Amino acid sequence: MTAAANQSGRRSTSRRLERAGIRDVAAAAGVSITTVSDALNGKGRLPDETRSRVREVAERLGYRPSAAARTLRTGRSGLIGLTVTTYGEEPFTFTEFAYFAEMARAATSAALGRGFALVVLPASSRHDVWSNIALDGTVVIDPPDQDPLVTELYRSGVPVVSDGKPGNCPVTAWVDNDHEAAVLDILDHLSEAGARRIGLLTGTSTDTYTRLSTEAYLGWCRRVGQEPVYETYPAHDPAAGAVAADRLLARPDRPDAVYGLFDPNGTDLLAAARRYGLRVPEDLLLVCCSESDVYAGTEPPITTLSLKPRKIGTTVVNLLIDAIEGVDPGSAGGHRAEGSRLFPPRFRTAGTGPPPGTLMPTELIVRASSQRRSPRRTVSPPRSPGGG
């Protein structure tokens, strides 16, 4: 007791009325700080009586362990960065699209459930902000090729999991949709509904989503023998989308079905169709990729492809925390991702092979805009009942 009391005495003279520290608790309980730490953290070998007594004293003193000190000592902050990449020169697309909002929400929730909190950090943030925060790991949304930020993070030993298959930057793991399969699915769906010439509304940026989707479309055209009909525009510019939709329907080789890669494309295409006197779905079949449920209420309702951002967000965070906690994902201790795991994930062992990736399924929500036969049906599964 004497030592603890001495320390406490010293402190009380040097500082006044500050928050109670572990030493104060130790002194008040008549034990050492080791015992306090052990009692509060459920470690060490202590009789339950001591444990509860210490806890009670700590409670009475309103003791709150210093997160900073704990982080310094343990090397764990309980903080995960959520990086939102910026489109073009736009400062900040976070929550701009429903996809990001949903994904961020699910990620926050999943992290919280495992005791971590999320720090929202645009990739364009000042470097001093980044380096001033103790991060246990980072989620990166849709990193561009050769993202210097990701590279530096990875090099400095911070686990990085990306939403979107990374181009050339090393990551611990990544999660993405099977964009190729999704596009092919939609094209088949439109063909079955009677489409003869399917057009595409796509973006000019080089992110994986845009690239894979466009390539899948072009490949399908080649295979089926259809001339590609597509227009591109900078996806981050909301005004440009309407213009591109107009361009697409104004072409001499006007498509009789269109798939739009971005969320606002549905309303833009619908408006353009109206301007050209095209009826949907009679004259024009429409599908777009969107997480917004406004398309259930448009006239007519529009078929959408959902990328399942909630599943993605949850999976990304779980993979990241697994990596942080050093869990072997094969063992029983690891948290199982919810979606189907097409690629068996392996955690990076120094310099062997590509980082493990997980492909998540998408969901096609079929509505009136892509059905000629029975426009009364509103929602149906994407494939015939026999499909997996």
Added chain:
Amino acid sequence: MTAAANQSGRRSTSRRLERAGIRDVAAAAGVSITTVSDALNGKGRLPDETRSRVREVAERLGYRPSAAARTLRTGRSGLIGLTVTTYGEEPFTFTEFAYFAEMARAATSAALGRGFALVVLPASSRHDVWSNIALDGTVVIDPPDQDPLVTELYRSGVPVVSDGKPGNCPVTAWVDNDHEAAVLDILDHLSEAGARRIGLLTGTSTDTYTRLSTEAYLGWCRRVGQEPVYETYPAHDPAAGAVAADRLLARPDRPDAVYGLFDPNGTDLLAAARRYGLRVPEDLLLVCCSESDVYAGTEPPITTLSLKPRKIGTTVVNLLIDAIEGVDPGSAGGHRAEGSRLFPPRFRTAGTGPPPGTLMPTELIVRASSQRRSPRRTVSPPRSPGGG
């Protein structure tokens, strides 16, 4: 140099291949760690030559100061909590409504601009998550009366600024719209457009927004001599809104104009009106509170009240950081809030008076749904040209 070299030597034997620390930089540059710290942080009295040499060495070694250690030492983490309150039993309304998404985005941006990052923390989070994070301050969105979380934060000395005038919990400062003025404005606007009986669609929860708005409506009715016509529903339940909208228009004393307090009310009311064969705006004038621009594209476009979440988010964060940095908001050093400041903010001096509040203006975006005369006009200022 000897001491530094010794320390470096000791360390290199005990640990291998870890990140470079300040000691390593000091040893490599042949100076003391004090000098390194001063050089890197622009403090102390050092000739530029030494400064740049140290910086260069640090760069070469890839030195990144430990955020945890800095936080422990300085007591500043550069982290701000963003608390999203939960509606009813719903887990998590963050980004649910456009208001929160916009507000959070603006807050993140503003914080980043001043060197802080935001940690998203639902009020329902496990306590261990809260206490495990070193927060310099917290933004609380719409705290309920007697929020225990806010009370504890405030008591433990963490500055708290709330979006929404707090009920009974102590905060450092708060920001809110002038909801009473906004409602009165809308009611006047509808009256001028020819409404004889104005109805209200409101919520059952007790948050400030709902309470003040409803009270303003009731007061106006009393003053004008109109019998109140309103329906309430739990705002967090999206399905209940449509039902309540239907109830309101099914009443025997059916209103000829309705103001809906929540974002989805516009589409719900429009759908209900259609079901009852009511034309908007001919038979029914419509206004709702929303940040979504879908109401510019509905048929007809709907007049909305914007609470200006971006301004709110920016102001809240700036007030919080002012408090964290101990800036007297009256002095030139303080960051000026952008909006009009109806109450002169004073920072809390122990136990005197209520916390300083700032009222921000709202904006009425007038569209066809609330105008009988000239439905062609789409957007106009809320008041007559003479108004402030």
Added chain:
DNA sequence: GACTCTTGGAGAAACGTATCTTCAGACCGG
């Protein structure tokens, strides 16, 4: 030449926790 300033920089003490090591004593079998 003794004195004050000023400049450049080093030493060492925190910050508050977690944990490794050590240690005294109790208990126990032979």
Added chain:
DNA sequence: CCGGTCTGAAGATACGTTTCTCCAAGAGTC
């Protein structure tokens, strides 16, 4: 009676900064 094991707990160190205090030497000043 003695060595060994187990329990309960204290001591000390390290985590990596920032910053307060102090000192040496050079530069002026009278």
